[in-house]
Amino acid sequence: MSSSFDVIVIGGGFLGLSSAYELAKQGAQVLLLEAGDIGSGTSASCSGRAQVCEGHLDPLNIQLIVDGLQKHEVLEEELGQSYDWRKIGLYLIIRTQSSWDYWQNRAATLTMQGIPTQVVDQKTLQTAEPNMNTNGLLGAVHTVEGMINPLKFSLAYASAARKYGAVIQGHSRVTNFEMNKNRVVAVQTRNERYTCDKVAVMTGAMVSETLKLAGASLPVQYTHAEAVVTEPIPPMIFNNIEISDFYETIHGKQRAVAIGVHPDLHGSIDISEAVTVTDHFHKNVSAWGITALAKELIELYPFMSKVRVVRSWGRPTSFTPDEEPIIGWMPQLENVFVATSLVETITAVPILSEWMAMMMLDKNSPTSLDQFAPSRFTL
């Protein structure tokens, strides 16, 4: 194996793997270094929803959603591997009048932008989800979103990247950068040293830690999110279900539960997320998290009190001060590209990765990503 590359991508999650694929497809010599197993970071913990209506509604984010959904329709064929892409109904349950009013406006805007969304009353919600306890609920936001298997999605990108010649390496934590002034000239793991022209830092919640190795910083923060999955059950939940004020519920709290429920293809129910503020990265779950999730879930779906949880996990989930992603070249460094903290990651990744690869290879991306530039926090 060559030890010199056009681009070294650090981080083997959705962002790193999709970028490695696009870079290799566009002709670059690529090495991806992942600290653990491929796709085992936050990407492994996610619910697999290709969300369409919860992010910012500016033109760029809308374009990423609309074009991203279209790309998913053909991406499995392009990558040569299935990741269980499918469409499914979404109901965001509305519990307060202010949320009802907010979503009336938002649903109209989304529909106008090509993402058909409506606010439905309690009776319609009950018809769609006959086993839900809708007492006290005002109704829900209804739309159709996409669904994938997160691990298969990561592995499909890894395998397609390898077919284009990319080297995708797990269990290779980057421990040091060798600098020449403000340029990274080599990347080191515990046992190896690789030289490169450019570096892409895509280490999710760990981006700040990784950038410190190059003497740079960005205000990427994270909280810790726990989730559980149940044994397979007969069909009792028919749509993706989430609370309409999901992000408001968790932000700024030391501990909070924001319920999201998703049936998988084999009948298991994926339940997220119990969130805690943490000062260090870890993958643990807590007695509090599982209990708090169960309590909220059983209130919503009383039959779930009889269903067994078979697995639980926890991962960091990152965000930036303005809740927009960070994507672009690091201003203080000559050859370091960074991407982290997307909101609708799965939906946007097929389009964004192509554009990011173009930027890294000094081509113009079809749409400017300037609004996500790291310089908004560093200048």
Ligand SMILES: Cc1cc2nc3c(=O)[nH]c(=O)nc-3n(C[C@H](O)[C@H](O)[C@H](O)COP(=O)(O)OP(=O)(O)OC[C@H]3O[C@@H](n4cnc5c(N)ncnc54)[C@H](O)[C@@H]3O)c2cc1C
């Ligand atoms: C419970 C939960 C549910 C979610 N559900 C959804 C959902 O339904 N839809 C959606 O779109 N998003 C969802 N998300 C968010 C989504 O999971 C993330 O946005 C996405 O996985 C981030 O991908 P990433 O590639 O940026 O980061 P990661 O997947 O975390 O990848 C970064 C990788 O970098 C590696 N790394 C770190 N430091 C180093 C180093 N020094 N050297 C080498 N490697 C390193 C890590 O091991 C990690 O694998 C959810 C998140 C959580 C927590």
